[in-house]
Amino acid sequence: MRRITPAGPEHGQAIAIAVERLREARTLLRQAGARQAASAAGKAISSAEGAARHVQHRIRRTTQ
Template sequence: MRPITPATAEHVQAIAIAVERLREARTLLRRAGARRAATATRKAINSAEGAARHAAHRVRRTSG
C-alpha cells in the first residue's frame, strides 16, 4: 500500500471554511437569480465535503 500523505487539523479547518464560504456564495447566487451558477456551486460544495471527509480520514490514519 502507498504511504498516506499526512494531514493536519489546519487542513481540515481550511476545508471547513471553504465549504462555509461556498454555501454563502450559493445563497447569494440564488438571490441574484443565477440558477446555473448556484447549481455549479452546489456541485463544488459536494466535492469540498468529500475533500473534508478525506482529510479527516488522513488525520486519523497519520496521527499517533
C-alpha cells in the first residue's frame, strides 16, 4: 500500500476555511449577476469538499 503523507488538524481547518470563503464568494457572485463565475465557484466548492474528505482520511490514518 502507498504511504500516506501525514496530515494534522491544521490542514483540515485550512480547507474548511477555504470552503467557507468559496461559499461567500459564490453568494457575492450571484448577487453581482455573474452566473458563470458563480457556477465555477460551485465546482470549486465541490472540489474543496473532496479535498476535505481526503485530508480527514489522512488525519485518521496518520494519528492511529
